[in-house]
Amino acid sequence: MRIFLPLLKSSASSSRWISRQQKDPYVKSRISSKGKDNFSYRSRSSFKLISLINKHPNLLHSNSNSNSNSDNFKVIVDLGAAPGGWTQVISNLSLKFNLDLKIFALDLLNIEPIKNVNIIKGDFLSEKIRNELKIQINNHNNNNNEKEKEQIEIVDTILSDMMSPMTGNRIRDVQLSLQLCQIANLFARNTLKIAKQGEEILKIGNKRIFPGGNLVMKFFAHPDMDEFRSTELDPWFSKVVVEKPKESRAESSEAYWVCLGYKGDPATR
Ligand SMILES: C[S@@+](CC[C@H](N)C(=O)[O-])C[C@H]1O[C@@H](n2cnc3c(N)ncnc32)[C@H](O)[C@@H]1O
Numbered sequence: 328m329r330i331f332l333p334l335l336k337s338s339a340s341s342s343r344w345i346s347r348q349q350k351d352p353y354v355k356s357r358i359s360s361k362g363k364d365n366f367s368y369r370s371r372s373s374f375k376l377i378s379l380i381n382k383h384p385n386l387l388h389s390n391s392n393s394n395s396n397s398d399n400f401k402v403i404v405d406l407g408a409a410p411g412g413w414t415q416v417i418s419n420l421s422l423k424f425n426l427d428l429k430i431f432a433l434d435l436l437n438i439e440p441i442k443n444v445n446i447i448k449g450d451f452l453s454e455k456i457r458n459e460l461k462i463q464i465n466n467h468n469n470n471n472n473e474k475e476k477e478q479i480e481i482v483d484t485i486l487s488d489m490m491s492p493m494t495g496n497r498i499r500d501v502q503l504s505l506q507l508c509q510i511a512n513l514f515a516r517n518t519l520k521i522a523k524q525g526e527e528i529l530k531i532g533n534k535r536i537f538p539g540g541n542l543v544m545k546f547f548a549h550p551d552m553d554e555f556r557s558t559e560l561d562p563w564f565s566k567v568v569v570e571k572p573k574e575s576r577a578e579s580s581e582a583y584w585v586c587l588g589y590k591g592d593p594a595t596r
Contacts, residue, residue: 370412377416378572384531385587386484386541400427402482406451406511407489409434414441429467433460457514482518487511487544501549508544512559515542519589537565537588548580560586562593
């Protein structure tokens with residue numbers, strides 16, 4: 328009898344998962360969102376990003392200036408992008424609003440092609456892969472300056488929905504999530520556009536659009552995360568808020584930091 332217990336356990340949790348999926352309005356709308364072009368989002372997560380962008384138009388309409396060639400277009404990087412739901416949202420909005428976006432999507436897993444998206448497969452924790460991503464971004468910027476290859480500062484928005492497979496051990500899961508956030512944040516410091524002294528805050532309706540690039544990262548609520556935010560995010564951005572989109576399951580401790588208007592190193596300002 329004992330030998331079947333794990334099987335029973337996993338089948339009970341599978342049926343719980345199936346039942347939850349069947350009732351979930353965002354899974355349903357993903358399936359039913361097929362339009363006349365037979366389009367449907369690849370992931371339930373897509374709706375979380377739509378919510379975040381509705382609330383923070385800065386994420387698509389950053390008002391950063393830069394001396395580089397990138398003035399004419401915006402660069403968006405999507406980390407942990409598979410199967411591609413968030414990337415689809417960005418790509419669709421870019422077509423809908425005729426935005427000139429260069430989109431880069433990276434994941435450990437395969438991502439089926441998406442129109443006008445540069446896809447990179449690899450582990451973001453590997454320096455080699457991060458350098459490859461930087462080189463690809465640079466190539467789009469036609470930047471041949473060797474000195475600037477490491478420090479490119481042309482990215483408008485970095486999105487990270489990266490999440491390691493859950494181990495079930497809360498401390499370990501928080502550590503893994505923190506590690507992904509730390510590396511994504513370091514990458515952001517080398518690549519986001521920096522607000523210039525005197526650059527204005529614009530307005531779209533009642534929303535403030537801060538100069539400088541933006542960073543969105545998924546994290547798991549924990550005191551270590553709060554400390555990371557207060558030392559590594561708050562001083563570097565004009566505004567940092569925690570968002571828990573309504574599409575994120577209430578029972579999950581995941582949330583997102585939305586960091587707007589990258590200002591650069593507080594020590595050198
Ligand atoms: C929640 S899913 C992302 C869903 C995606 N935003 C969408 O809408 O389709 C998290 C992703 O993070 C990826 N991931 C986790 N660790 C990673 C790493 N070290 N490097 C690259 N991708 C990673 C996983 O492979 C997984 O596809």
